[in-house]
Amino acid sequence: MNSQPILSLQSVSKSYGTIKAVSDISLDIPKASIYGFLGPNGAGKTTTIRSIMGILMYDSGNILIDGQPLTRDQLDRVGYLPEERGLYRKMKCIDQLVFLAELKSVPRKVARKRAEEWLERLELSDWAEKKVDALSKGMQQKIQLAATFLPEPELVILDEPFSGLDPINIELLRNIILEERDKGCTIIFSTHILAEAEKICDSICLIEAGKKVLDGNLEKIRKDYPLKTVKVIYHNEEKPAEGLPGVENMELKDGIWKLAIDSGTDTDLLLDKLRETGSVDLFSANRPSLEEIFLNEVHQLRQEVTA
Amino acid sequence: MKVWAIIRREYIEKVRTKGFVLSTLLIPMLMSLMFIIPMLVDDMGGNDVRTVGVFDPSGEFVYQMRDVLELLKKDNYILVETDADEGLTKGITDGAFDVAVSISPDYIESKKLKFYSGTVSSMVNMETLGPVMSRILSVQRQSNAGVSDSLQTYLLARPVWEHVSVNETGETSSANEESTFGIAITLIMILYMMILMYGQHTMMGVIEEKSSRIVEVVLSSVSSTQLMIGKIAGIGLAGLTQFSIWSLVLVWGSKSGVEISGFTLDGSFLTPTILASFLVFFVLGFLLFATLYAGVGAMCNTPQEAQQFAIPLMLCNVIPMMLLSLVIMEPNSSIAIILSLIPLFSPVLMFIRICMETPPLWQIGASWILMLASIWLALKTAGKLFRVGILMHGAAPSWKTLVKVLRQSD
Numbered sequence: 003m004n005s006q007p008i009l010s011l012q013s014v015s016k017s018y019g020t021i022k023a024v025s026d027i028s029l030d031i032p033k034a035s036i037y038g039f040l041g042p043n044g045a046g047k048t049t050t051i052r053s054i055m056g057i058l059m060y061d062s063g064n065i066l067i068d069g070q071p072l073t074r075d076q077l078d079r080v081g082y083l084p085e086e087r088g089l090y091r092k093m094k095c096i097d098q099l100v101f102l103a104e105l106k107s108v109p110r111k112v113a114r115k116r117a118e119e120w121l122e123r124l125e126l127s128d129w130a131e132k133k134v135d136a137l138s139k140g141m142q143q144k145i146q147l148a149a150t151f152l153p154e155p156e157l158v159i160l161d162e163p164f165s166g167l168d169p170i171n172i173e174l175l176r177n178i179i180l181e182e183r184d185k186g187c188t189i190i191f192s193t194h195i196l197a198e199a200e201k202i203c204d205s206i207c208l209i210e211a212g213k214k215v216l217d218g219n220l221e222k223i224r225k226d227y228p229l230k231t232v233k234v235i236y237h238n239e240e241k242p243a244e245g246l247p248g249v250e251n252m253e254l255k256d257g258i259w260k261l262a263i264d265s266g267t268d269t270d271l272l273l274d275k276l277r278e279t280g281s282v283d284l285f286s287a288n289r290p291s292l293e294e295i296f297l298n299e300v301h302q303l304r305q306e307v308t309a
Numbered sequence: 310m311k312v313w314a315i316i317r318r319e320y321i322e323k324v325r326t327k328g329f330v331l332s333t334l335l336i337p338m339l340m341s342l343m344f345i346i347p348m349l350v351d352d353m354g355g356n357d358v359r360t361v362g363v364f365d366p367s368g369e370f371v372y373q374m375r376d377v378l379e380l381l382k383k384d385n386y387i388l389v390e391t392d393a394d395e396g397l398t399k400g401i402t403d404g405a406f407d408v409a410v411s412i413s414p415d416y417i418e419s420k421k422l423k424f425y426s427g428t429v430s431s432m433v434n435m436e437t438l439g440p441v442m443s444r445i446l447s448v449q450r451q452s453n454a455g456v457s458d459s460l461q462t463y464l465l466a467r468p469v470w471e472h473v474s475v476n477e478t479g480e481t482s483s484a485n486e487e488s489t490f491g492i493a494i495t496l497i498m499i500l501y502m503m504i505l506m507y508g509q510h511t512m513m514g515v516i517e518e519k520s521s522r523i524v525e526v527v528l529s530s531v532s533s534t535q536l537m538i539g540k541i542a543g544i545g546l547a548g549l550t551q552f553s554i555w556s557l558v559l560v561w562g563s564k565s566g567v568e569i570s571g572f573t574l575d576g577s578f579l580t581p582t583i584l585a586s587f588l589v590f591f592v593l594g595f596l597l598f599a600t601l602y603a604g605v606g607a608m609c610n611t612p613q614e615a616q617q618f619a620i621p622l623m624l625c626n627v628i629p630m631m632l633l634s635l636v637i638m639e640p641n642s643s644i645a646i647i648l649s650l651i652p653l654f655s656p657v658l659m660f661i662r663i664c665m666e667t668p669p670l671w672q673i674g675a676s677w678i679l680m681l682a683s684i685w686l687a688l689k690t691a692g693k694l695f696r697v698g699i700l701m702h703g704a705a706p707s708w709k710t711l712v713k714v715l716r717q718s719d
Contacts, residue, residue: 055529080529087523090322101314105530105531107311169396
């Protein structure tokens with residue numbers, strides 16, 4: 003985090019007519035990290051990504067790579083897998099990989115060699131000379147992954163990469179992402195599947211309605227995020243006493259009592275108080291999951307908007 | 310560099326298709342059939358036996374007719390005498406006669422003849438029988454006026470034609486006007502078909518990239534303008550390749566005097582000037598149409614959607630073909646000059662004028678300049694449609710969205 007971020011967005015905004023798709027978003031994406039770009043559908047994730055990739059012209063703000071303005075030439079350093087992805091159906095797999103690499107300024111010969119390596123790695127060597135049409139959907143997804151990483155970009159942006167992937171390819175993609183990160187590549191991916199993000203992200207940014215809600219190191223966010231619920235089970239399934247310190251609400255779900263607590267509640271004190279009533283089997287004051295944080299933030303924001 | 314990769318991909322993928330191979334083989338075949346068949350039909354028609362019914366009360370003219378027909382080498386005309394006008398009409402309705410002539414006994418004085426015809430081919434027979442009867446009239450009248458036989462031979466001499474064709478550098482060669490004209494028309498057909506075909510290939514290519522969703526990946530590496538230019542150039546080069554193959558075959562064929570159904574390939578018309586102007590008009594015409602077609606493709610998701618926008622463009626392809634005869638008849642009339650200067654029409658109409666007789670150079674130059682200016686305009690327009698349209702999916706575009714996009718400032 004102390005080194006210079008590989009990619010910075012400074013107050014980037016983009017409107018479609020009167021609709022503000024992205025408003026005043028600023029981000030710093032640390033080098034060699036996995037960065038989750040999260041938000042509900044329609045939050046402005048794809049618009050932001052397309053702005054970075056020079057596919058859309060953003061209205062205002064700056065986008066910097068290594069502190070320098072991100073020009074079209076610099077985009078050769080950035081790999082991109084869009085949400086709506088496809089391949090030339092009538093083209094041979096190997097030609098396709100070579101062509102897409104050439105568009106990233108990889109010399110033909112180098113591209114061909116790497117394409118062969120990637121096909122081998124993905125167990126598709128036998129299909130190299132086959133047309134894309136002949137491949138199954140899962141195989142086509144592998145080719146798309148190979149095409150994204152083949153030019154050895156320093157930064158890779160994946161837009162909803164897991165949507166539509168079969169479980170085997172999800173596993174494959176996750177491994178590629180981790181491997182490439184360890185090699186020094188920075189990976190940004192957008193998703194609305196938070197469990198997936200939680201598993202591999204180092205840092206995240208949460209956006210909603212075109213605005214940034216929160217961003218930063220995932221562990222730090224979870225540590226600092228005010229605790230909202232505590233789960234409790236009594237040995238003889240009793241109900242916790244009323245009037246516990248900081249507890250605003252209680253509800254029973256699947257045999258577990260969920261206690262909604264006020265931020266700043268001392269959980270040690272709460273446990274002591276619970277023990278006075280009976281023998282406690284489970285007391286869970288875990289950090290909130292990303293999903294809880296996400297839902298909480300989005301709800302809060304939407305309430306503010308309607309209020 | 311990146312544009313080269315796009316050009317190469319478009320070119321190789323196009324040249325490899327079955328469609329390309331097939332059209333390279335089939336189009337020349339169709340073209341040669343197109344003008345071999347009329348020639349064959351003409352040959353057969355010309356030598357068909359024609360039965361002509363003749364009612365000649367004087368009994369003299371029919372012998373003279375036979376003599377003249379022999380003189381004109383029209384031995385496929387058989388004269389059959391009848392004894393009344395009614396026999397002539399009946400003969401035509403029965404199908405016994407193709408046509409019939411009734412000659413009044415005082416033909417030499419009154420000049421009166423009756424020509425009977427039943428079929429559409431009567432024009433052909435009129436063309437033959439007309440001169441025959443004129444000649445009989447002249448011979449008889451000269452005899453009546455006391456002109457001697459030797460003087461008559463002198464007076465009734467028939468011209469001996471030699472056809473000389475002059476090209477723009479002033480060289481002359483003996484030529485068959487019909488085959489020269491045939492080659493000109495063939496070139497026009499090829500030009501028209503290639504511009505239409507390759508223009509539409511460009512549109513389909515763009516639509517395919519959109520519908521297969523590869524376009525966004527490509528646009529993350531190159532600008533939409535680079536993609537458009539690479540695409541148009543690649544497809545255009547494939548077209549040039551096809552044309553080069555044909556010209557080579559044609560030049561080789563005419564050099565070695567290949568005969569197709571008795572017709573010798575005559576390459577003398579295909580001068581470097583003609584071939585070069587064909588190339589220029591193909592390149593300019595293709596660039597203009599392909600750019601517009603590419604713009605249309607960028608706005609649409611499916612070939613069906615593209616049809617409504619492509620129709621006006623196709624009309625611009627077709628209209629000059631419909632105006633072709635107008636220009637051929639009077640290549641230097643002011644209407645022909647104006648039409649051939651309209652950029653969308655120039656490829657066909659200016660080129661046919663060059664084939665007919667070389668128009669003033671300033672007119673050729675003006676058509677090129679106008680076309681280049683239009684290409685520039687088309688590139689700007691299509692570039693805009695490309696930037697905005699290429700990522701649009703979903704709803705079918707309407708003329709309204711098209712206008713809206715064009716009005717947007719960059």
